[in-house]
Amino acid sequence: MTKLLSVNNLSVHFSTGSGMVKAVDHISYELNAGETLGIVGESGCGKSVSALSLLRLIPNPPGKIVNGEILFEGKDLLKAGKEEICDIRGNKIAMIFQEPMTSLNPVLSIGQQVREPLMVHRQMKKKQAAAEAVNALKKVHIPDSGKRVSDYPHQFSGGMRQRAMIAMGLTCAPKIIIADEPTTALDVTIQAQLLTLMKQLTLETGAALIIITHNLGIIARYADRVNVMYAGRIVEKASAADLYKHPKHPYTIGLMASVPKLDQDVKTRLQPIEGQPPDLADLPEGCAFHPRCRYRIEQCCAEAPQLRNISDEHEIACWVDVK
Amino acid sequence: MSNKENNNLLEVNGVSKFFPVHGGFIFKRKLGDIKAVDRVSFHIKRGETLGLVGESGCGKTTTGRLILNLEQATRGTIKFDGKDITHLRKKENQALKRQMQVIFQDPFGSLNPRMTVREIVGQPLIIHRMTTGKGEYLDKIDHLLEIVGLNPGMGDRYPHEFSGGQRQRVGIARAISLKPEFIVCDEPVSALDVSIQAQIINLLEELQEEFGLTYLFIAHDLAVVRHISDRIAVMYLGNIVEVASRADLYKYPKHPYTRGLLSAVPIPDPEVEAKREQFVIKGEVPSLMNPPEGCKFHPRCPRAIPICQERPPLLLEQGDAGHWAACHNI
Amino acid sequence: MNTKKRKHLNSTHKTRNGSNGVVFAILGHKMAFVGVVIIVSLLCMAVFAPFLAPHDPNDQDLYHVLEGPTWEHLLGTDDVGRDLLSRVIFGARISLIIGIVSTFLSALLGSMLGLISGYKGGMADMVIMRITDTFMCLPVMVMLLVIVAILGPGVENIIIAISVLTWTTFARIMRGQVLHVRELPYIEAAHADGASGWRIMFKNILPNAISPIIVAISITLGRHIMLESIATFLGLGVQPPTPTWGKALRVGYSYLEIVPLYSIAPGLMITLAVLGFNFLGDGLRDALDPRLRGEGKKI
Numbered sequence: 001m002t003k004l005l006s007v008n009n010l011s012v013h014f015s016t017g018s019g020m021v022k023a024v025d026h027i028s029y030e031l032n033a034g035e036t037l038g039i040v041g042e043s044g045c046g047k048s049v050s051a052l053s054l055l056r057l058i059p060n061p062p063g064k065i066v067n068g069e070i071l072f073e074g075k076d077l078l079k080a081g082k083e084e085i086c087d088i089r090g091n092k093i094a095m096i097f098q099e100p101m102t103s104l105n106p107v108l109s110i111g112q113q114v115r116e117p118l119m120v121h122r123q124m125k126k127k128q129a130a131a132e133a134v135n136a137l138k139k140v141h142i143p144d145s146g147k148r149v150s151d152y153p154h155q156f157s158g159g160m161r162q163r164a165m166i167a168m169g170l171t172c173a174p175k176i177i178i179a180d181e182p183t184t185a186l187d188v189t190i191q192a193q194l195l196t197l198m199k200q201l202t203l204e205t206g207a208a209l210i211i212i213t214h215n216l217g218i219i220a221r222y223a224d225r226v227n228v229m230y231a232g233r234i235v236e237k238a239s240a241a242d243l244y245k246h247p248k249h250p251y252t253i254g255l256m257a258s259v260p261k262l263d264q265d266v267k268t269r270l271q272p273i274e275g276q277p278p279d280l281a282d283l284p285e286g287c288a289f290h291p292r293c294r295y296r297i298e299q300c301c302a303e304a305p306q307l308r309n310i311s312d313e314h315e316i317a318c319w320v321d322v323k
Numbered sequence: 324m325s326n327k328e329n330n331n332l333l334e335v336n337g338v339s340k341f342f343p344v345h346g347g348f349i350f351k352r353k354l355g356d357i358k359a360v361d362r363v364s365f366h367i368k369r370g371e372t373l374g375l376v377g378e379s380g381c382g383k384t385t386t387g388r389l390i391l392n393l394e395q396a397t398r399g400t401i402k403f404d405g406k407d408i409t410h411l412r413k414k415e416n417q418a419l420k421r422q423m424q425v426i427f428q429d430p431f432g433s434l435n436p437r438m439t440v441r442e443i444v445g446q447p448l449i450i451h452r453m454t455t456g457k458g459e460y461l462d463k464i465d466h467l468l469e470i471v472g473l474n475p476g477m478g479d480r481y482p483h484e485f486s487g488g489q490r491q492r493v494g495i496a497r498a499i500s501l502k503p504e505f506i507v508c509d510e511p512v513s514a515l516d517v518s519i520q521a522q523i524i525n526l527l528e529e530l531q532e533e534f535g536l537t538y539l540f541i542a543h544d545l546a547v548v549r550h551i552s553d554r555i556a557v558m559y560l561g562n563i564v565e566v567a568s569r570a571d572l573y574k575y576p577k578h579p580y581t582r583g584l585l586s587a588v589p590i591p592d593p594e595v596e597a598k599r600e601q602f603v604i605k606g607e608v609p610s611l612m613n614p615p616e617g618c619k620f621h622p623r624c625p626r627a628i629p630i631c632q633e634r635p636p637l638l639l640e641q642g643d644a645g646h647w648a649a650c651h652n653i
Numbered sequence: 654m655n656t657k658k659r660k661h662l663n664s665t666h667k668t669r670n671g672s673n674g675v676v677f678a679i680l681g682h683k684m685a686f687v688g689v690v691i692i693v694s695l696l697c698m699a700v701f702a703p704f705l706a707p708h709d710p711n712d713q714d715l716y717h718v719l720e721g722p723t724w725e726h727l728l729g730t731d732d733v734g735r736d737l738l739s740r741v742i743f744g745a746r747i748s749l750i751i752g753i754v755s756t757f758l759s760a761l762l763g764s765m766l767g768l769i770s771g772y773k774g775g776m777a778d779m780v781i782m783r784i785t786d787t788f789m790c791l792p793v794m795v796m797l798l799v800i801v802a803i804l805g806p807g808v809e810n811i812i813i814a815i816s817v818l819t820w821t822t823f824a825r826i827m828r829g830q831v832l833h834v835r836e837l838p839y840i841e842a843a844h845a846d847g848a849s850g851w852r853i854m855f856k857n858i859l860p861n862a863i864s865p866i867i868v869a870i871s872i873t874l875g876r877h878i879m880l881e882s883i884a885t886f887l888g889l890g891v892q893p894p895t896p897t898w899g900k901a902l903r904v905g906y907s908y909l910e911i912v913p914l915y916s917i918a919p920g921l922m923i924t925l926a927v928l929g930f931n932f933l934g935d936g937l938r939d940a941l942d943p944r945l946r947g948e949g950k951k952i
């Protein structure tokens with residue numbers, strides 16, 4: 001497998017009213033062609049910020065990428081010029097946003113929006129791009145795409161809008177597709193349709209897919225490898241199969257035990273992770289998870305653990321070896 | 324039958340709720356109805372939890388609002404504790420709130436930002452004159468906050484000072500302040516972080532045991548509903564398509580929609596996922612303004628037969644006792 | 654559960670309830686503090702006018718007409734030789750009373766009608782809003798003159814006339830706010846509590862809808878001081894020789910080239926008053942919103 005992307009020591013800070021917030025704190029990961037990477041974590045854990053920074057879409061101010069490098073095709077995206085980045089956005093790395101209702105421009109027809117990236121990045125003529133747009137909509141199973149291409153977003157249902165977003169993301173045959181909480185605004189049945197569709201399309205084109213979500217089930221179904229994030233850091237990195245079978249970080253273990261599962265024996269009490277998610281502006285000393293951790297030892301309160309290998313391709317950031 | 328009836332705390336019989344849609348530029352005329360809830364019947368026994376699942380727009384929230392009398396039913400009757408509550412006078416309606424409460428979905432929107440937590444939790448006590456003096460009032464609130472796992476010392480704070488999970492605890496304290504028998508939980512955990520959801524679910528279960536509460540648990544997350552409910556009703560476009568005990572529904576779903584819904588929910592275990600049979604429902608939920616003729620699910624149904632387009636199926640008991648499904652082709 | 658309780662007990666917290674909190678917040682708010690200082694000084698000026706003014710405001714000195722500042726008359730004299738400084742100081746009395754009372758009445762009337770209209774909806778809304786529209790169509794100046802002409806001149810009548818003509822803005826603002834707030838989930842929660850209509854309107858909706866009214870009040874105040882001056886200028890307001898800022902501003906305008914301070918001094922006072930109320934309004938709006946109060950930090 002060829003390495004597509006490698007993120008090294010990336011840190012993103014936000015300055016807020018209550019001080020400097022480390023939204024993303026020294027994270028490193030790699031992405032190979034054709035694989036699906038899941039980034040899982042709760043709100044405010046930095047999963048979306050880490051993805052946005054790949055395209056340098058962090059609003060500045062208040063946000064700032066303070067450290068690290070993002071190597072894509074041998075080039076550091078953080079050092080790239082404005083034009084280079086614009087050429088990559090929507091072309092080589094595409095982002096599919098959370099809210100299909102607000103991410104589409106209401107006064108442009110679907111067709112106009114889908115063909116835009118083609119005209120910008122592929123220098124296609126309007127006619128050719130329009131034909132390509134119909135094709136793209138067909139690929140995401142929008143019925144009657146020839147006609148619907150001139151519809152406006154409000155004439156589309158939520159699921160169709162999301163599919164149009166996917167079509168937009170995929171028109172330029174990107175190398176990396178980032179799906180940021182692709183399904184939270186959608187219903188279960190539509191969610192299953194869309195993710196399956198996205199996964200299929202990436203398998204066809206050989207692109208890599210990054211799925212950012214808080215839903216452990218979605219990760220299990222679609223991801224090959226997983227990064228678990230907590231308070232701006234990656235706390236566990238493993239292949240999906242390994243992670244679900246042998247979760248090693250106490251946070252991952254806690255998360256797995258706290259969600260009800262469809263195939264589980266019923267009437268067992270859930271085991272929640274006690275306490276509240278931390279306030280990024282006021283993180284505890286040492287490991288950010290230690291106040292909520294059942295396995296904490298003294299060292300956890302003093303020093304933040306770094307990622308370490310515990311077995312092949314399985315890393316955790318924890319001082320303790322949980323059996 | 325009479326014996327069974329006594330056991331039912333809530334009975335919903337053929338309840339419908341239509342919202343008229345008006346159009347026209349100068350002269351308003353009625354274009355039609357949105358049939359948010361269409362001839363829905365079910366019952367809830369004392370002390371049990373009925374889960375109500377369905378996708379957005381299926382009418383589950385409206386059903387909850389009808390039961391709470393926050394909305395007037397267009398047709399049908401709702402009986403609570405043997406008494407018809409669909410046409411109540413103001414006084415009776417107020418008295419009903421003492422027995423029936425609600426926990427809302429949005430822990431950020433459902434607490435008044437200008438009231439302290441103490442005022443929010445205490446408001447029902449004042450309205451229903453449940454306390455005799457200031458001291459008792461404050462004690463009661465402190466006690467309620469303690470029950471839901473909050474520090475009573477935080478009573479003077481405002482909602483924005485709390486995290487999502489803590490706010491939902493405040494919402495729960497508010498709901499149990501009148502010692503109701505029955506609580507409608509309208510998506511109480513779907514807005515919360517994953518690690519917090521379990522805390523709230525456990526709290527709801529503890530409260531149920533402690534106070535003998537009866538719940539109507541409305542949610543779209545099937546795994547959560549399955550965890551907390553004794554019986555589950557599945558709604559689609561304003562109709563109940565299947566009702567069964569939790570075990571039956573998940574093991575032997577009869578309605579194709581239920582099967583699709585179950586299959587669409589991923590299980591957090593890649594190995595199980597790989598082995599699961601996928602039962603994908605195609606298409607999207609049609610508009611409530613003009614739903615399909617016959618069975619409303621037939622355009623998306625992989626098992627549709629000709630009769631499905633003509634006649635809506637009735638909710639009938641299928642095989643096992645207590646397992647009801649509305650489908651022509653089981 | 655135990656660890657959590659312990660954590661909560663450890664967190665220290667100053668109790669601050671309702672009204673105290675608002676007062677503290679205003680004093681902590683720099684602009685609001687300036688506003689308070691300005692308004693309090695103006696009020697003091699009005700109350701202690703007889704002690705502060707160097708002359709009787711109505712004493713005429715026909716030998717010194719339209720003079721510039723001298724040691725005798727610090728701001729100069731007007732067209733009949735009255736001391737301008739004294740007239741500005743005494744003018745605060747009438748101008749502030751008219752401004753404050755008429756704004757208060759107008760806001761009270763408008764907000765109540767807007768609240769009822771927005772909350773009740775239906776017929777009540779129809780009727781109240783049509784009345785509001787009708788009043789909005791009335792040309793304020795003309796109607797002011799008509800009303801004062803009917804009621805007769807005098808401070809009370811000016812106040813009544815101004816209030817009757819200006820409540821519509823408040824009604825509109827309040828109704829818009831109520832329409833928004835009443836759909837929010839926490840109002841639904843109040844319904845589920847079994848709260849009565851009055852309780853929902855005054856305890857639950859009003860505190861969440863009042864901010865724009867407070868801002869509007871601070872803006873309206875200055876306008877009302879000006880309205881008074883127009884009526885007075887046309888001879889229908891406060892009867893001469895009682896000094897008011899508005900009147901001095903208007904009359905002085907004619908002598909702008911000879912004695913600029915004649916109209917500039919009262920003009921500055923009006924500006925100062927408006928500014929003071931504006932600052933206070935801003936501060937009050939922030940102070941009434943618990944989310945914007947200084948200590949609002951997540952636990």
